Amino acid sequence: MTIAGLFVGEERKLRFFWRAILFILVGIALQPALHPLYDWVVARYRIDDSGLSATSIALGETANFIIAFIPTALFALYERRSIGSYGMPIAKALSANTFEGFLVGIVFAGAVAIGMLALGGMQVHGLALSGRALAASGLAWLGANAIVGIAEELWFRGYLLRALWRSIGFWPASLTIAALFAAIHYFFKPGENIWDVITLVAFSLLCCFTVLRTGSLWFAVGFHAAFDFMQFFVIGTPNGTLIPKGRMLDVTFKGPAWINGGVLGTEASVLMYPMFVLAGLYVWRRYRPAAATTLSPPSQ
DSSP states (O other), rough: OOHHHHHHHTSSSSSSHHHHHHHHHHHHHHHHHHHHHHHHHHHHTTTOSSSOOHHHHHHHHHHHHHHHHHHHHHHHHHTTTOGGTOOOOGGGGGGGHHHHHHHHHHHHHHHHHHHHHHTTSSSSEEEEEOOOHHHHHHHHHHHHHHHHHHHHHHHHHHHHHHHHHHHHHHHHHHHHHHHHHHHHHHHSSSTOOOHHHHHHHHHHHOOOOOOOOSSHHHHHHHHHHHHHHHOIIIIOOOOOOOOOTOSSEEEEOOOOOOOOOOOOGGGTTTTTHHHHHHHHHHHHSOGGGGGGGGGGOOOO
8 A cells, every 4th residue: 555545545535534633633723713702702791601600511512512513514525415414414403312312311310319319429408599590590501511412422423433433443433532532521620530531431432322323413412411411400410629500409419439429520420330331221222223324334
């Protein structure tokens, strides 16, 4: 194979491995370019983006969506495909898959919370909010976490997964993305430890597996949104030493860190691990792998 052949495939186009690398590099390059726009929006509309709030999450994840959307759109033009063909067809955004993923996320995180309560790692003292304030906060967190699900799934498991899948195979691609997903959280979120890293890797692998089985990202989007909604709004768990603002429950987390995750919250709880196994078994039994064949054409 010639040197050119290392980079260009049979169709005289860049090989998918290098497309994946370029996708990441373009995303990284876009981050500092968006900082002035982010600062302008915050100043123009006098937004308080401090702490862990629905507003701060929505702003940050909107920026992540833009960072993921631009290189996805560029590669869609390059490959002469629609943007939705990389796992997010717009017509299926409100499909049964999305709502099923959301329900699985609710049950998943809810079961962890029940386990923490039963084992003494979480204490509920009532509601932290009531009436209109509770409804408004719930809607704000729901919207913010919907953006989280769309932005992070598009960034990590949209075009990037497809490109790596076509170049090195599904599971090596999934493991690579899981390592990247965990590394970004590990190096940029305060207080991270090995238990949270295990959760992040398992979370990413589960989301990739849903793509393999369902043929799209919408199940993963719904699951991701519900997972975070339950953590931040309903449970009110700490996340990287920060306490969610506008949470539903007045709670404390006294007890062993292996149960409640300590300053990292439910993500670092060992109760997460059996739930990932159960969720994976559910997806495995619920969907047949043939549903995703259109996303995995022969490698180039």
